[in-house]
Amino acid sequence: MTYQTGHSVLHRLHPVVKLAWLLWVTVAVFVFHSVALPLAAVGLALALLWLAGVPPWRIPGARACLILGVGIVVLHAVVARHGEPLIGPVTTVGLVNGLRAAGRLLAVILMSTLFVTTTEPVSLACALVGAGLPYRWGFALVTALRLAPVFRVEAHHVHRAQLVRGVAYDAWGPRRWWLILRHLCMPLLVSALRTAHSLSLSMEGRAFGLHRRRTSLRQVNITRLDVAIGALLLLSIGAASWYAIKAT
């Protein structure tokens, strides 16, 4: 799941505003006991993904998420013994609990997907640095994003390199996982350390860390839409807090 180039409203929204919304939704679905909130968040995420040009069926792992969500609902529904019976062992409380748990999981996954697919990584780093984050931390994010696919490819290479030496990774059973752990860890660890060392030489050799600040060619400007969405975020936090206080 990576950034998908696009020109939708969501692509143009300020990365920090999107990040703040993601964090708020993640916290809210778990803090509030409502079942409607996570389900509404799921519905909103699906609609916004479609708007951003990422239909749900094109999301990597969508099928697995759906199966997982249904599984959680079914599990809660048949295991819970409280509430009025509906059909067979399924009770109202079980069904509601299942929908809430599945809704929370899917809301977080879909909102995160929405964020990743509409936010260009370097723009995010620049926006965070512009918001006051030290630039070393911003580049830690960029470096992680750059090296994650590199190490994934390395892992494939190492796996194949050992497979072709007779290590039975293609056999089934728990021994397979032990072999994978034992034989992949060292080459990958060495590769990661070597890459990190080379990269640090490269970055220091180009004056990274020489000054406390650095120029940034990329500028992420705040627009009126960003201000409006940001205000909406503050409003929703305020409303939710007021509701929570009133409920107690």
Added chain:
Amino acid sequence: MIHLEQFGWRFAGAPSWALQDVSLHIEPGEFVAVAGPSGSGKTTLALAACGLLLGRHAGDATGTVHVGGKDVAAEPLQRVAETIALVQQNPEAHFATLTVADEIAFGMENRCLAPDDIRRRSAEAMELLSITHLADRSLATLSGGEQQRVAVASIVAGKPDAIVLDEPTASLDPQASRDLFRTLADLCRQTHLTVVIIEHKLAQLLPLNPRLVCLEAGRLSDAPEPSVLSPQSPVLSTHSSVLDAPPIVDASGLTVRLGGRTILDDVSLQVRPGETVAILGPNGGGKSTLLHGLLGLVASDRGSVRVCDLPVPETPVSRLAAHVGLVFQNADHQLVADTVWHEALFATRALETPRADAEAQADDLLQRAGLADRKRDHPYRLSWGQKRRLNIISAVLHRPRLLLLDEPFAGQDWENVAFLLEIIDQVLNRSGGGAVGSGEPVHPQQRGACLMVTHDPRVVQRSCTRVLFVSDGRITLDASMPEAFQRLRNMGHDAYAPDEVLSPQR
């Protein structure tokens, strides 16, 4: 510009000095090639000149290193790098950002240059390296040659006085290597930049008239080893293929698609006993995927493959491994054991080959490879050339019928290459029992076969019976040696068939 005065260096814990009493003076604007056998100290020299040893690595030092009038030991690395910068062998490990434009601007942003100055210098650097058209591209989508150019541009944009390149063409195809060398020579001439290149591919570099600096066992040498410039003698006797024997590899219509791209397109191939087949072609053309596809390491969309009469991919790779040896491009990918000895025997133990026989042969091969006294060392403590020898030893001990080698000789000097080719020939063409190579020649129909991806025409000339040229996922040439080189020339692939190999001298 660069002045080493009686400089010596020994890495902490190392038994010998990597450099000894080196006094070297490189003037501004010089175009210099540094050559020498594996382990002669070339990379150590590059690190020393760029200020990456003194004060940064544990070790013992003698003498001094001055660059642009600065003592590199007394300045922080960021300051030294304003004068001299290192371009490492692997551009992937050099990149700090995600796009070409960001990468070229990176150094200048760190130095707090004004945005307009950054844009102007970036444009100039891209123009010099002919990569203006790549400005908006993601670094992950570039070819190896393009990545090296971007790495050089990201350094040149900062306007240092000198750059040092450590084997920049190690994984590049001959055409990309030739283009990069020409670009660097032009850069030196046009901008008066001092350029120092550590290289094994001197045949492509020497026509550009660099000053040649030779190292041998950590010391400067007046004249290069003859083998550094060109190999003097044939490596091994060639065997003709056995046409009436069943093929060891039989692939038909092999097609592999990855990420929406066709990597291999309807490839058909038969390899018979006795054949040593060179696979040439540009980077990204599908050569490595061909090797992996033959073993089922990548899923094929269609086509059929049989290896040693076993169907692929129906036969699990771990079962095919008993008949096949595959050496990957990166030596580190196949090192998992905790000692050289265990590493050598790794595959034979996984495949449960009779131990006494394997251990005797491992002993013999490690002795001949000069690794007998390193048996208890961890494999990662070996040099690149030593690791490569260990990879080959580990891949041949179970006496596979088919050897697949993916650029096994990249970054190797000719002495190493010759040794490895000799081992391969003996494993494939001589019987087992006792020390490798001591057995009688096997019946022609029992001989093994070898497919090797290589960029070195000298290797092809001296050890291969047949050449495949793979480009854009297709085999565009399948010819026997020695006609293959002339046919490559006729197709416009001069870089793969340079003058020195065109007249076959087998």
